[in-house]
Amino acid sequence: MASPLILVVEDEPAVRDMIALTLEQADYEWVSAGDVPEARCRLADARPDLVLLDWMLPGQHSGLDFARQMRREELTRDLPVILLTARDAEDDKVRGLDVGADDYVTKPFSPRELLARIKALLRRSGQADGGAVVSIGGLTLDATSHRVLAGDENVALGPTEFKLLSFFIHHPDRVYSRDQLLDRVWGSNVYIDDRTVDVHVRRLRKALAPHGCDRLIQTVRGVGYRFSEQS
Amino acid sequence: MASPLILVVEDEPAVRDMIALTLEQADYEWVSAGDVPEARCRLADARPDLVLLDWMLPGQHSGLDFARQMRREELTRDLPVILLTARDAEDDKVRGLDVGADDYVTKPFSPRELLARIKALLRRSGQADGGAVVSIGGLTLDATSHRVLAGDENVALGPTEFKLLSFFIHHPDRVYSRDQLLDRVWGSNVYIDDRTVDVHVRRLRKALAPHGCDRLIQTVRGVGYRFSEQS
DNA sequence: TAGCCGCATTACAACTATATGACAGCACGC
DNA sequence: GCGTGCTGTCATATAGTTGTAATGCGGCTA
Known part of the structure; x- marks a missing residue:
């Protein structure tokens, strides 16, 4: 390199x-x-x-x-x-x-x-x-095959949820406001409501819940969300 | 270490x-x-x-x-x-x-x-x-992940308590009057009662007490509060 | 020692932020 | 054109947070 x-x-x-x-x-x-x-x-x-x-x-x-x-x-x-x-x-x-x-x-x-x-x-x-493959807390995201595994089970995600999780998993242990997430996950020219982030977080959590991985996405009240292995 | x-x-x-x-x-x-x-x-x-x-x-x-x-x-x-x-x-x-x-x-x-x-x-x-981590007397505040650790245990704080602790931990060993705290933690143009500071200090102490860190927030009678490692 | 003053503690009701479920508009493949 | 799945928005439910006020406690002063 x-x-x-x-x-x-x-x-x-x-x-x-x-x-x-x-x-x-x-x-x-x-x-x-x-x-x-x-x-x-x-x-x-x-x-x-x-x-x-x-x-x-x-x-x-x-x-x-x-x-x-x-x-x-x-x-x-x-x-x-x-x-x-x-x-x-x-x-x-x-x-x-x-x-x-x-x-x-x-x-x-x-x-x-x-x-x-x-x-x-x-x-x-x-x-x-x-690397294209990143694992945290039992979750594995493979960018190449565009796939998410919880343990060894496949997790089905929509495009936005995948991008959101991908961003989170690459930037763990750090709070992001809803605006920041809109900027960095959705992209530049968006006129999207803050609250929409909540909904997608909710969908992501729902998809991860059966595998117990929803705990990784944490709400920081008054600030935003954080992805972390720790409580 | x-x-x-x-x-x-x-x-x-x-x-x-x-x-x-x-x-x-x-x-x-x-x-x-x-x-x-x-x-x-x-x-x-x-x-x-x-x-x-x-x-x-x-x-x-x-x-x-x-x-x-x-x-x-x-x-x-x-x-x-x-x-x-x-x-x-x-x-x-x-x-x-x-x-x-x-x-x-x-x-x-x-x-x-x-x-x-x-x-x-x-x-x-x-x-x-x-980078954004400050530690004093067993307390660690990480602005990046918006987290507070006492030793290695997580401390749950509300937004205002977090801001208050953040101010204290960045300005230790110095007394602040209730008015000063209102200005610097709550913001300038607030019409909030002095006594409210007491309540938030109380809440912060309560959250820190299980870890023995409440001693860091000290009352200076007639003046205000001080954050310090020394008694 | 009584009375005052400052702080601690508790309770609470308004308020705010987030979670949740439902829905309508789209894009896409069939 | 018709389902299907995804998206963003909204209304509502829930949960957490906030400032205030009432009360208690202890020390200081007259």
């Missing part, structure tokens, strides 16, 4: 160079962008495997908007994003997770920490498409 | 003993397995922090399959794996890293080299954890 390509979106040249050096030493390929429009181009032409995104960017478009937009586009929806935030900005972290960043690193950060998170994230997401 | 537990998967008793001795001298805990089925059991019951995996194992299941399977299971996906390759087989190394091994050691290897790699890997994987 070729070494992963990482897109660095950061306006300060000094920080960018530092990151670039770190990446090179760890044998990653990289491209960089200094603002959001440029980042869009790189995204389209270079097709990176992961994005390092500075929270504070010049121009009217913040990193937040960029991240949100990425989540809406089919092509970039599953791209792992690591947010670079200033220390002490608890709000930023929360909002960052809201728009779907997968992880964040607070500045200033050590090269080692950055690499560790990149590696962890790449491994997780690489497993997601490459 | 307790000393890390290492699972040694190796069929040759002589090599296994040598490794075990090395580990013991470095003050690591260890368990061992001679084949893949046994390794699975140890993985499930002992929950090791790192796996030393021999590439050449008896039986139809190779180390490669085992490693791949580990990457599929949620519980073991992020477990660091060091591969022990028999010969200087470049192919094996490549394939090993492909399935997600984090490092490899070529036999014969020196105890010192083995220990160095174990140490480095444990350090890295330890750092890769938790």
Whole structure:
């Protein structure tokens, strides 16, 4: 496999160079962008495997908007994003997770920490498409054969339920609001009601219940849903 | 932290003993397995922090399959794996890293080299954890999964209690008046009675009490409340 | 020691969020 | 064209959460 390509979106040249050096030493390929429009181009032409995104960017478009937009586009929806935030900005972290960043690193950060998170994230997401088979808590989803097994029994799911479960199983132990789920499972141009998510969750649970796997989909009241093996 | 537990998967008793001795001298805990089925059991019951995996194992299941399977299971996906390759087989190394091994050691290897790699890997994987996780006094709050753990037990909280605890845990060792708490937890423009804070503090304490963590929320008479590890 | 004040505790009724079941519109294959 | 299965919406049921108020308790002060 070729070494992963990482897109660095950061306006300060000094920080960018530092990151670039770190990446090179760890044998990653990289491209960089200094603002959001440029980042869009790189995204389209270079097709990176992961994005390092500075929270504070010049121009009217913040990193937040960029991240949100990425989540809406089919092509970039599953791209792992690591947010670079200033220390002490608890709000930023929360909002960052809201728009779907997968992880964040607070500045200033050590090269080692950055690499560790990149590696962890790449491994997780690489497993997601490459392996095509993922198992959690007795549930097995095989993307290739488009099949779901609970234990060794087949589970019949409709298309939307399958996509929903697929998203959940690839992003476990994390809450997603109904809006986020609509963005990431249904896709961009949807005028669909929040409550519809409830219904599909319900259908998914119903299908999983005979196998005892419905417990994996957990309601987080006031927030959304979570897929997790733990209670 | 307790000393890390290492699972040694190796069929040759002589090599296994040598490794075990090395580990013991470095003050690591260890368990061992001679084949893949046994390794699975140890993985499930002992929950090791790192796996030393021999590439050449008896039986139809190779180390490669085992490693791949580990990457599929949620519980073991992020477990660091060091591969022990028999010969200087470049192919094996490549394939090993492909399935997600984090490092490899070529036999014969020196105890010192083995220990160095174990140490480095444990350090890295330890750092890769938790971005949005804060722990104080046995309490762990994970914003990402929107979960609270006391020790390793789940604590059920309502939305407001969660927000309150989240604020406290991010601002420890400092008194806050009821008005301040209303501002920062409930939001600015609320016309809510001071006494309501008492009730929510009470509810939070009640939820934490079974785990002994209620002592962290302290009343400062005439002033307000404080969250602190010290009494 | 009586009385006051601040906090703890409990109960409760309004309110809100989620679960559930039913339904009509579609798309698709036959 | 006709079933069949899937989707999104709605109405209703259920369950969990919230702020308030009543009451109890203990310490502090006069």
